[in-house]
Amino acid sequence: MTICIVGLGLIGGSISLALKANEPSIKVIGVDKSKINTTIAVELGIADEIMELIEAVKAADITILAVPVDIILRLLPQVLSELPEGAILTDMGSTKELICQSVENHPKRKRFVAGHPMAGTEWSGPEAAFKELMPGKQMILCDVEKSDPEAVETIEKIFRDQIDMRISYMNSVEHDRHIAYVSHLSHISSFALSTTVLEKEKDEESIFKMASSGFSSTVRLAKSSPQMWAPIFTQNLNNVSEALGAYIEQLIAFKKILDDRNEAASTQLMEKANEIRRVLHEIDNKK
């Protein structure tokens, strides 16, 4: 089988490494506008060969778009048009509604399967890829009723049987609504925490002295790529704005409770927050 991976970064690279670890006979054609990325990807065994986009798509059984979501939106209709007979196209974007809409009426819509792997780190580029990133994680497939059942099945086989991911299904509109709370908001809270602390602690000396693992953990996502995240926030703006608004309201309410020295209310709020233990326990157990 020949797979074309467009975008040889953390996600595309980790998928390739996991596939090849499981089945060394798979051939991966890499596409990336960065010459540095393609060179590193070949060195690291992520790509067997580098081609131009359309040439690569035409040579592959399956094409995976693993680029930032603004690039996915731009490439998707074009790549779908060039897709050879019987081939399948999928994407790994963190937003799904606009991406699915962009090919809603495309004559080859049924050959596209929209995907979103619930896996990542704060790092990017092919050097950040590792074969253990995807296995055990969720792969959400969206609007599968709009794809050929055979195309969905092939994509499921790749991610479930070959990479050992757990497949789940979701409507693309619902996906974007939930992911705003569960992923996009975490990133914003972390980016803003970083800028707040950096603005206040200009000499950085006291951050070095006083930051412990708690701070590192909360601010970790602030290391994430702006080029990847800016278009995600734009594409999911309504949901992200609503989630961020709700978060700001929670913080304002918390601040009022603290300013009122109402320890009973602040304890109650934190006890409610503690309920996330149950959820995280399940998540950690899944890994």
Next chain:
Amino acid sequence: MTICIVGLGLIGGSISLALKANEPSIKVIGVDKSKINTTIAVELGIADEIMELIEAVKAADITILAVPVDIILRLLPQVLSELPEGAILTDMGSTKELICQSVENHPKRKRFVAGHPMAGTEWSGPEAAFKELMPGKQMILCDVEKSDPEAVETIEKIFRDQIDMRISYMNSVEHDRHIAYVSHLSHISSFALSTTVLEKEKDEESIFKMASSGFSSTVRLAKSSPQMWAPIFTQNLNNVSEALGAYIEQLIAFKKILDDRNEAASTQLMEKANEIRRVLHEIDNKK
């Protein structure tokens, strides 16, 4: 040497385990109002013996207060009064200004050394204690010019030479100002992220499906003990309120940039946030 540890939870327990691992001849007398905690602490080898507070203080060379900061504030003057000739008292509280103020004019002030270890986890109780928590971490000693040099030196020896911590020094007022940004704010951001997501995602099904390591990391501190944190926020209210206000302002500014679909500005804000990489790199290297 006999050490009295008041509060046999995560911090007190981890200090005892680290001390005993280094020097098995040290005798630890444990004090805890919870009968369950004292029983577990003896079982786990955290305490060799359990006594009532004043009895224990009178029998020890060094007493370490490792209880929530409201209890420290209540016990400190009383314990200092009962401290035997030549003995030393220290505390491990996350706030320092009010604690130091409470014994400012105490006749035995010089026998007290104010401390704050930059170490913790989101768990509490003696079962959460482990001997590796403290080694390699910072121990901040505050207002040491108000303590006997010999008392400071003994405390330094315990934490630096026996537990392998890095000692640094800070004014108690400065400590509280910085720690509000670098630690207390992280906890608030995490507690509020948890309540925001739990309120929105009532059925929890989509959190289970969609939460990845990024969400876990950002929301981890929301598992922390409300009984420990409520009095910390109250004791450090002015600084915490200022830090939280600054954070809310950053989030409101971020929201406006997103709502305006100003991707250049959001990219710039995230690039600025990325600068935390340098700081975290240093912190991770210290561990």
